[in-house]
Amino acid sequence: MTNEGKTDPGKTDPGKNEHLAQLVAAGRDWLARVMPERWRRTAPVVPVVRLAGVIGFSTPLRPGLTLAGCARALERAFGMKRAKAVALLINSPGGSAVQSHLIFQRIRQLAEEKNLQVLAFIEDAGASGGYMIACAGDEIICDASSIVGSIGVVGAGFGLHQAIQRLGIERRIYTAGENKAILDPFQPEKPQDVALLKAIQQDIHAGFIALVKARRGSRLAGPENTIFSGEFWVGRTALGYGIVDRLGDLRSTLRERFGEKVIMPLIGGERGLLGRLRPLGLRHDLREGQAASLAEDVVSTIEARAIWARIGL
Numbered sequence: 219m220t221n222e223g224k225t226d227p228g229k230t231d232p233g234k235n236e237h238l239a240q241l242v243a244a245g246r247d248w249l250a251r252v253m254p255e256r257w258r259r260t261a262p263v264v265p266v267v268r269l270a271g272v273i274g275f276s277t278p279l280r281p282g283l284t285l286a287g288c289a290r291a292l293e294r295a296f297g298m299k300r301a302k303a304v305a306l307l308i309n310s311p312g313g314s315a316v317q318s319h320l321i322f323q324r325i326r327q328l329a330e331e332k333n334l335q336v337l338a339f340i341e342d343a344g345a346s347g348g349y350m351i352a353c354a355g356d357e358i359i360c361d362a363s364s365i366v367g368s369i370g371v372v373g374a375g376f377g378l379h380q381a382i383q384r385l386g387i388e389r390r391i392y393t394a395g396e397n398k399a400i401l402d403p404f405q406p407e408k409p410q411d412v413a414l415l416k417a418i419q420q421d422i423h424a425g426f427i428a429l430v431k432a433r434r435g436s437r438l439a440g441p442e443n444t445i446f447s448g449e450f451w452v453g454r455t456a457l458g459y460g461i462v463d464r465l466g467d468l469r470s471t472l473r474e475r476f477g478e479k480v481i482m483p484l485i486g487g488e489r490g491l492l493g494r495l496r497p498l499g500l501r502h503d504l505r506e507g508q509a510a511s512l513a514e515d516v517v518s519t520i521e522a523r524a525i526w527a528r529i530g531l
Contacts, residue, residue, distance in 0.1 A: 260479075261300075261479045261480065261481050262300070262302045262476040262477060262479070262480050262481070263298060263299075263300045263301050263302060263480070263481045263483070264301065264302055264303050264304065264305050264337075264472050264476060264480055264481070264482055265294070265295035265296075265298045265301055265304055265305070265482075265483050265484075265485050266295075266304075266305045266306075266307055266468065266482050266483065266484050266485065267288070267291050267292055267295045267304065267305070267306055267307065267485050268307045268309075268484065268486070269283060269288060269306055269307065269308050269309075269310065269321070269351060270283065270307075270308070270309040270310060270341075271283045271309075271310060271522075272310065272311060272312070272313040272521075272522040272525050272526070273310055273312060273313030273314050273317050273318050273321075273347045273348070273351075274313040274314025274316070274317040274318075274347075275313055275314075275521060275522050282313065282522075283310060283313070283317070283321070284314075284317050284321075285317060285320040285321050285324060288321060289324060291485045291486055292324055292325060292328060293328065294485050295485040296328040296329070296331070296332045296334060297332070298483070298485075301332075301334060302334075302335075302476055302480075303334055303335040303336065303337055303475075303476075304328075304329070304334055304335075304336050304337070305336075305337045305338075305339060305468060305472065305482070306325070306336065306337070306338045306339065306351070306352070306354070306355060307339050307341065307468060308338060308339065308340050308341065308344045308348055308351055308352050309340070309341040309342050309343060309344075309348070310343060310344065310345070310347065310348030310351070311343045311345045311346065311348060311365075311368075311525050311526045311528065311529050312345050312346025312347035312348050312349075312368060312525060313346075313347050313525060314347065315347060315350075315371065315422050315426070317347070318346075318347030318348075318350040318351055319350065319425075319429075321351050321354075322350055322351055322353065322354045322429070325351070325354035326354050329354070329356075335356050335357075336354060336355045336356050337355055337356065337357050337359065337471070337472075338351075338352040338353075338354065338355025338357065338358045338359070339359050339360070339466075339467070339468045339471070340352055340358065340359070340360035340361070340364045340366060340453070340462070341360075341361070341364065342364060342365065343364065343365040343366075343526075343529055344358070344360065344364065344365075344366050345365055345366065345367060345368035345450050345529050346368040346369070346370070346372075349366060349367060349368065349369065349430075349461075350426065350429065350430075352366075353429060353430055353433040353434065354433075357463045357464070358461070358462040358463050359462065359463060359464050359465070359466045359467075359468075359471055360453040360456065360462050360465065360466075361453050361465065361466075361467065362452065362453045362454045362465050363452050363453060363454075364452065364453040364456075365450055365451075365452065365529045365530070366450060366451055366452070366453055366456040366461055366462055367445075367449060367450035367451050367456060367459075367461055368448055368449070368450040368528075368529060369426055369427065369430055369445065369446050369447075369448065370423060370426075370446070370447065370448025371419040371422045371423045371426070371448075372419075372448070372528070373415060373419060374524075375401060375403055376403050377403060377406075377407060378403050378404050379403075379404055379405055379406050382404055389402075389404045389405060391404075391405070397411075397414070400414060400415075401415060423446075426446075427446050430445075430446075434460060434461070437460040437463070438459070438460040438461075439458065439459055439460035440458070440459035440460065440461075444459070445459055445461070450529055453465055468482070469482070
């Protein structure tokens with residue numbers, strides 16, 4: 219018996235190997251053509267987090283912009299594989315100074331932890347607390363007509379003491395602590411109460427100014443008494459003051475920076491029960507507290523509308 223004409227099982231056929239390699243390469247090419255763009259490992263990814271609305275105003279039917287509401291979306295965006303940067307899509311007239319700063323801090327913490335660049339894009343408005351959040355970006359980009367700035371602090375209320383006097387209503391209030399009832403709208407305004415409020419506002423404003431200076435640095439190009447006066451401007455004017463870095467929009471800028479194939483997934487936050495029911499046309503129909511929730515929503519809507527109106531929107 220001889221082995222003549224038989225192939226040694228320990229040896230490979232070069233022709234077969236080459237053919238197999240060609241089949242594998244053809245399969246990869248086919249997959250590359252049919253695979254969705256977002257699944258391809260070669261395409262750069264820039265997750266987009268939308269931060270919109272009045273900051274800190276929240277009711278069961280109308281959630282506001284808070285750290286609790288956007289923290290998960292931010293963590294998902296910064297934790298996304300193959301991310302080249304993170305984009306913030308901001309549209310806010312401001313609101314709570316505390317929530318604005320908390321969101322700013324979380325963005326910077328994640329950016330430093332993941333070593334990712336942050337690009338902040340302002341839509342209609344990035345004013346007051348909205349601008350504070352935008353300062354978390356390494357660059358701020360806005361439209362020529364965006365409303366930007368309002369680096370200041372505001373407080374407002376009503377004086378109703380004369381109204382209740384006309385109605386024959388007697389105001390009775392009891393406190394432990396002489397300043398516990400300051401700025402009560404049903405009592406005449408007291409100069410010492412106003413002075414105390416203004417001192418608090420000055421402290422908050424000083425912190426806001428320090429934050430803007432730290433983030434914008436030498437890019438600020440206008441007089442401080444103008445930039446930090448609480449005034450706001452359209453994007454083209456803000457660019458001259460160094461309040462923003464350039465004019466543009468999210469899609470064009472990201473394609474310019476990262477190529478035509480850049481993937482821009484929109485990362486949304488979690489929605490509560492009411493948020494999931496609203497797209498189905500279902501209403502909040504809990505008997506206990508229904509009237510209170512509706513009243514809160516109405517008040518919140520009025521307050522939010524007043525904040526937007528401050529910047530003419």
